[in-house]
């Protein structure tokens with residue numbers, strides 16, 4: 001008899017019986033490279049509990065979360081209000097996905113989102129960021145009757161086939177073509193955009209107001225100028241706010257740092273507080289009228305899992321928490337404090353070449369240091385692989401200080417900080433002290449290199 005067969009289902013017992021088995025099971029049945037990479041860089045912890053901005057592993061160690069599940073835990077992990085909303089939604093035994101009804105929760109969440117996005121009138125709910133992007137691409141093509149979409153170098157909009165067509169990194173695209181007709185322009189290049197628009201076949205420009213890869217921003221005024229130019233040529237502006245939306249940059253939407261109303265806006269990640277996969281596309285009314293132009297076309301763009309009660313309940317609770325706890329303002333204030341402290345550090349450590357970003361989306365870029373010893377290690381690493389230094393900083397922050405961060409993309413010396421929006425002075429101090437210690441060692445020479453090498457070797461021996 002198979003384990004648990006005929007014994008009902010007991011989740012706590014199942015987890016207890018398989019404590020520590022995650023990596024082996026993942027390697028056997030899912031992406032085999034995932035556990036290999038995590039073993040190699042020494043990130044192979046087993047987390048058992050999480051609260052706010054902290055994770056706890058099976059040995060009881062505390063980790064500070066400056067990654068927030070790639071940005072989903074805006075309100076922090078296991079937030080009591082969002083958890084309660086989910087418990088309530090289950091306990092009410094609601095009739096979810098009847099498919100032939102219109103329950104109130106999607107309408108209520110759409111109303112609350114649109115109230116924060118003046119000028120946008122309708123919402124399509126789905127289950128992920130890439131699905132929101134797919135929806136925006138389809139709606140833009142349908143509304144304009146054109147096929148080509150412009151995107152920016154280094155853009156990241158998801159990895160399904162349509163979203164991949166507007167991905168600005170060759171490494172993601174390789175092996176999956178041919179994709180949709182598309183053309184990239186340098187971020188912030190209005191002349192390049194104008195040249196493409198003159199060909200008359202462009203449906204839209206899709207852009208992240210702050211790029212997830214590299215944390216680059218278009219110059220001030222670009223979004224507004226691009227919107228004007230697009231409209232003059234009958235094309236649309238899609239702002240992808242999957243990562244930047246819901247307060248991450250210190251405004252509810254990052255495009256709101258400028259005087260512009262995009263035609264389409266995508267969100268996902270933090271919308272359900274990190275509990276239920278969810279995505280949404282917000283748009284101007286006439287775009288929806290083109291797509292859903294008659295009763296015949298009611299299902300022309302749809303998905304089985306649109307507007308599920310768990311996602312909607314968590315979404316409504318998340319918006320309430322963002323408001324009640326002032327998390328958007330906190331992202332602006334705490335982000336500013338964190339950036340100021342890190343910028344001061346850039347004056348002390350020349351290997352820290354740039355500190356940039358908005359709110360609690362911060363990029364730290366490294367560059368060639370001046371001291372001979374540090375420069376020698378830097379050159380050696382650049383020869384081995386561009387991006388290795390940033391990876392070593394991420395590993396040092398994790399191994400020495402138990403802080404979870406990520407590199408901001410392949411082949412670039414940038415790390416990205418996207419902590420929960422509820423962090424405060426304690427976490428700013430904790431991070432800056434730890435980062436200062438890592439920079440101090442890196443500036444003195446090869447400490448980081450040896451430590452990283454040791455981790456790789458140790459893990460290889462263990463593996």
Ligand SMILES: Cc1ncc(COP(=O)(O)O)c(C=O)c1O
Pocket residue numbers: 070128129130131133156157158159208212240241242243244268269
């Ligand atoms: C700007 C942006 N768009 C789209 C996506 C894709 O979202 P998902 O991973 O939910 O498909 C991401 C994911 O990181 C993103 O950052």
